Structures are given as C-alpha cells and as structure tokens.
Amino acid sequence: xxxxxxxxxxxxxxxxxxxxxxxxxxxxxxxxxxxxxxxxxxxxxxxxxxxxxxxxxxxxxxxxxxxxxxxxxxxxxxxxxxxxxxxxxxxxxxxxxxxxxxxxxxxxxxxxxxxxxxxxxxxxxxxxxxxxxxxxxxxxxxxxxxxxxxxxxxxxxxxxxxxxxxxxxxxxxxxxxxxxxxxxxxxxxxxxxxxxxxxxxxxxxxxxxxxxxxxxxxx
Numbered sequence: 001x002x003x004x005x006x007x008x009x010x011x012x013x014x015x016x017x018x019x020x021x022x023x024x025x026x027x028x029x030x031x032x033x034x035x036x037x038x039x040x041x042x043x044x045x046x047x048x049x050x051x052x053x054x055x056x057x058x059x060x061x062x063x064x065x066x067x068x069x070x071x072x073x074x075x076x077x078x079x080x081x082x083x084x085x086x087x088x089x090x091x092x093x094x095x096x097x098x099x100x101x102x103x104x105x106x107x108x109x110x111x112x113x114x115x116x117x118x119x120x121x122x123x124x125x126x127x128x129x130x131x132x133x134x135x136x137x138x139x140x141x142x143x144x145x146x147x148x149x150x151x152x153x154x155x156x157x158x159x160x161x162x163x164x165x166x167x168x169x170x171x172x173x174x175x176x177x178x179x180x181x182x183x184x185x186x187x188x189x190x191x192x193x194x195x196x197x198x199x200x201x202x203x204x205x206x207x208x209x210x211x212x213x214x215x216x217x218x219x
Contacts, residue, residue: 026143027151028215032116032192033097036084043085047105050089054106063110064157064165070102071172078138096144099169100153113158115197117166119175120149120188120215149187156191156205163204164191177206180218190215 037043057069077093088098100116107114128145135142144151154175155167166175166189179185191203193212202209210216 026146027118027120030118030151032118032153033081033095033101035088035098035101036082038084038086046085046089050085050102051105051109054109058110063112064159066167066172066174067103067106067169068172070099070106070169074099074102076170078135078140080140095140096153096170100155103155103167103169107155107157113197115156115158115164115194116192117154117156118190118192118215119152119154119166119168119186120146121152122149122183122185122187124183156203162202164210166205177208186218188215188217 037047053069054067057067058065074094075092076096076099079091079094079098081097083094083098088094088102094102104114104116125148128150131150132142132145135145152168152170154169156164157167159165166177167173168175175186180187189205189208189210191210191212202211204210208216208218
C-alpha cells in the first residue's frame with residue numbers, strides 16, 4: 001500500500017459517502033494501492049508476463065475463478081511503496097495492495113468485469129502486535145493496522161448484472177457474505193468503481209446491498 005496514500009486520497013472520489021464508524025474512520029477516503037509503471041519496456045514486459053502466466057495457469061478453465069497462483073507465488077507480508085511492475089515480479093513477498101492490484105489486472109485481462117475492493121476486518125490484539133513487529137522489522141509503514149480492526153484490499157467481480165463475489169487476493173479465497181462475526185470477519189467493505197465503469201445504484205453481495213464508492217458497514 002502507498003506510504004503517501006493520505007496525500008493521494010483524492011484519486012478515488014466517493015459518492016454520498018456514509019459516515020464511517022470512529023474505529024476505522026482513518027480509512028474513510030483511503031485510496032486503493034496502484035502499481036507504478038516506468039513507462040518503459042522493463043515494466044511492460046513484467047506486466048505482460050504476469051498476464052501470460054495467469055492465462056497459462058487458468059488453462060482454459062472458468063475465467064471467473066480466483067487467481068490462486070498469485071498467492072502461491074507471492075507470500076503475503078511487508079512490501080515497500082511505491083512499487084513498480086518490474087520490481088514486483090522480482091519480489092517473493094508482497095502485501096495485500098500488490099496482491100489486489102495483480103488480481104485485478106488478471107481479471108480484467110480475462111474479460112471479467114472487476115472492481116477493486118477495500119475491507120475492514122476484525123483481528124485479535126495478539127495478531128496485530130505480531131504484524132506490527134513484522135512490519136517494523138522491515139521498516140515498512142503499518143498504517144493498515146488499527147486498534148481492533150485492520151485495513152485490507154481485495155477484489156470484486158460481477159457474476160450478474162448487479163451481483164458481485166468478493167475475492168481475498170492475499171488469502172486466495174472467496175469471502176463469505178454471511179461471515180460477519182469473529183476472527184477475520186468483515187466489519188465493512190467498499191467497492192471502488194472508477195468513473196469509466198458502469199454501475200447500478202447498489203450492488204448485491206449475498207444479502208448485502210452496497211453503494212459504489214461508499215463504505216458499507218456489516219452487522
């Protein structure tokens with residue numbers, strides 16, 4: 001995730017943004033992580049390599065399936081930002097922002113209607129303390145860790161005209177819309193819909209109705 005994300009929060013505009021609960025208000029207008037491009041062949045070759053690998057791993061299978069190979073290739077952990085495509089392919093460990101960015105590119109290249117997704121998840125104090133120590137050891141910002149929740153990035157794909165599935169690109173799994181309690185559960189979700197992407201007034205995820213570009217708190 002960007003270290004200077006707070007300064008770049010205006011990249012993503014919210015529409016009728018609902019007030020965020022105080023315990024994660026710091027991420028109310030937080031932008032999704034975006035990979036940088038040197039504008040040269042180094043990054044273009046790296047990007048095409050990722051997309052070619054995804055098609056090879058898909059092997060003619062369902063294009064709506066999650067790109068689990070990315071999680072197998074790249075371990076989840078601290079990674080510095082900004083990050084360029086040519087730097088990313090050489091890494092063994094990347095954070096959720098990079099995982100989400102890669103999965104999004106893979107879905108789009110397959111011809112899938114996909115959006116970036118932002119999550120707030122519940123985790124224990126012990127888990128957060130371990131992550132703080134790990135990120136500190138790598139001298140990487142731990143801005144994604146809150147008091148009793150964390151900020152996380154994933155993906156959303158349209159499976160019907162106004163229905164999505166949510167993909168945890170770092171975990172390599174689909175999220176369950178019914179799991180809103182307990183360790184790792186979602187406290188809130190936001191779907192980041194770019195201006196050039198068509199969208200309905202609300203998008204359905206399970207029984208939840210989510211307005212584009214607005215935090216939706218799960219009960």
